[in-house]
Amino acid sequence: MKKLLVLPGDGIGPEIVTEALKVLDKVKEKFGLSVSVDEALLGGAAIDATGNPLPAETLDKAMSADALLMGAVGGPKWDHLETSKRPEKGLLGLRSSLNLFANLRPAILYPQLASASTLKPDVVSGLDILIVRELTGGIYFGEPRGIRTLENGERQGYNTYVYSESEIRRIGRVAFEAARKRGGRVCSVDKSNVLEVTVLWREIMEEVAKKYPDVELEHMYVDNAAMQLVRAPRQFDVMVTGNMFGDILSDCAAMLTGSIGMLPSASLDADNKGLYEPVHGSAPDIAGQGVANPLATILSLAMLLRYSFAEAEAAVAIEQAVSKVLDAGLRTADIWSDGLQKVSTQAMGDAVAAAI
Amino acid sequence: MKKLLVLPGDGIGPEIVTEALKVLDKVKEKFGLSVSVDEALLGGAAIDATGNPLPAETLDKAMSADALLMGAVGGPKWDHLETSKRPEKGLLGLRSSLNLFANLRPAILYPQLASASTLKPDVVSGLDILIVRELTGGIYFGEPRGIRTLENGERQGYNTYVYSESEIRRIGRVAFEAARKRGGRVCSVDKSNVLEVTVLWREIMEEVAKKYPDVELEHMYVDNAAMQLVRAPRQFDVMVTGNMFGDILSDCAAMLTGSIGMLPSASLDADNKGLYEPVHGSAPDIAGQGVANPLATILSLAMLLRYSFAEAEAAVAIEQAVSKVLDAGLRTADIWSDGLQKVSTQAMGDAVAAAI
Numbered sequence A, B: 001m002k003k004l005l006v007l008p009g010d011g012i013g014p015e016i017v018t019e020a021l022k023v024l025d026k027v028k029e030k031f032g033l034s035v036s037v038d039e040a041l042l043g044g045a046a047i048d049a050t051g052n053p054l055p056a057e058t059l060d061k062a063m064s065a066d067a068l069l070m071g072a073v074g075g076p077k078w079d080h081l082e083t084s085k086r087p088e089k090g091l092l093g094l095r096s097s098l099n100l101f102a103n104l105r106p107a108i109l110y111p112q113l114a115s116a117s118t119l120k121p122d123v124v125s126g127l128d129i130l131i132v133r134e135l136t137g138g139i140y141f142g143e144p145r146g147i148r149t150l151e152n153g154e155r156q157g158y159n160t161y162v163y164s165e166s167e168i169r170r171i172g173r174v175a176f177e178a179a180r181k182r183g184g185r186v187c188s189v190d191k192s193n194v195l196e197v198t199v200l201w202r203e204i205m206e207e208v209a210k211k212y213p214d215v216e217l218e219h220m221y222v223d224n225a226a227m228q229l230v231r232a233p234r235q236f237d238v239m240v241t242g243n244m245f246g247d248i249l250s251d252c253a254a255m256l257t258g259s260i261g262m263l264p265s266a267s268l269d270a271d272n273k274g275l276y277e278p279v280h281g282s283a284p285d286i287a288g289q290g291v292a293n294p295l296a297t298i299l300s301l302a303m304l305l306r307y308s309f310a311e312a313e314a315a316v317a318i319e320q321a322v323s324k325v326l327d328a329g330l331r332t333a334d335i336w337s338d339g340l341q342k343v344s345t346q347a348m349g350d351a352v353a354a355a356i
């Protein structure tokens, strides 16, 4: 019996997670999977109920689960709180406590949705990039950090961007292993012409590369990487980078597809225990209206089955069901265009479940 | 007599600067400007000649100049050098020594080059964003920085992301002043849901905004900003952000236009003394072939005349000459397409000078 912990979170989180669980029920039945489902509070929902974005009970359940499926966290309601008490802190605490250092963010253009991209079709058609982002280190977690008052009386804010060899090595390996199963190319993104921490990053990537003679390693400065994603995104296979650069570049890459409502992500520890979540946010502006796109969450469930539960067959079944539903012309509002059938969050979930 | 210091730099730098000087000669003649031109070594060229990317003689000349026009610095030839000795260090040293804290990077789509963008015409036509990047602080200059060996024997790289209130306030003012002369909107980009230094950034931007009731201030997280640049770039008027985020977002924004060979930039101190340079790099792969696009450098000269020499008329003349040459169908290789006339670096410079 595998233990799944569900963290609906905030905004559209609860709605989209509900649809993913519908789909889980169908694949459990079809493939005879034995999965128990528990639920816990995270983010703003947890703040409202307990005052803490990551309550002890949630952390306990997370520790003993085999995998976690999250909706989304955060929203303007909690924007006045200080950084250390915000919904996001719950998510960051979870990533860190569970050692989920490897964040995999595919940016894939679904052929059925090609026209949704703001980029010209000949630039993005067939796009399939995997961004591997380090998730438990770098400037997100570096100490010292804070806001202090200088001798002259003015305040100064500071954070620390820090990586050790072993942190770089382990995320490097994840990227090279992934590249081996894909296009065989890794692009490591840094700013080694300015930042010492990324000089070490580049050096360790070179070292890791020696163990993967079948994989090609290229280095790119982060400013150039942002340009190249816009100029010629198909040049990339796997991109590997630190926490902050990965946050920026993965959102940029996701948006190239024009359908961020379709993109799942996985955050894994060294043993393939993972937290799975859509790339998009909590979209408080449309929460509760039944119009959110549940497909990124449903596809996150597919990643979960593949990586954490080693149920590749069930994962493929979900991915194929999503494809079928798109082929049939069903679209939530965010990916809808003239001539296609606009459906609600629930109807989309029902359709995918039915297509399993 | 205004003193102009020219820093050709590396790669295509010398070729493109030569063309800008041709154009300067023409506007000097036409508008009776009194400008003296001196030249100095910077970057890789300076390393080769003196071992130092920013020789004392260059710094002396830079200090006493009224404005500086740069080509570009850096290239693979110097990539093996450590961060503190690289060509880029010369540029960073110059920015810092001259207090050039305000980097203005326009991202403008030239109607004549609309098809060069990888984005769909309806998404980018008429694009006109001004990115205001803080240039002498943040993680580029923060201390402590380096690579140290931990007790367990492994190395750790670290940099410090730091801003004080006064640094944020002065770049904020530049952005609001610019917005007042443009669309009246400022978007401040931070990561205040994670980084304390940008919590202070956001707070000070709010404070500055109070002095500009006619300008609208919006805040955006950097990951979302990268997405929005791809999704709907015309929503932005002025964007203001720190050194590192500005490096990434300004290159992304520049690439949206599809013709980065056209984009100038200005780096100003508090008295409008400035260093002007194209947004593109040193392009060592095409250096010396006479195919580089000199227009970004020529347009940088126009910015220089406008901001540092207060010669708006001469600036406009250059900008109109560039437009005329584009209208006439002349294109360097980077912006050339079928049916237009492909010209060399030199022919492009000649044509602009002739059109003055």
Ligand SMILES: CC(C)[C@H](C(=O)O)[C@@H](O)C(=O)O
Pocket: A074, A088, A091, A092, A247, B193, B194, B223
């Ligand atoms: C919510 C926020 C803290 C988070 C991050 O910056 O990591 C989000 O943007 C993401 O990319 O998962």
Ligand SMILES: CC(C)[C@H](C(=O)O)[C@@H](O)C(=O)O
Pocket: A193, A194, A223, B074, B088, B091, B092, B247
């Ligand atoms: C050359 C490099 C140091 C520089 C920077 O990162 O500032 C460049 O990318 C730029 O944007 O002017």
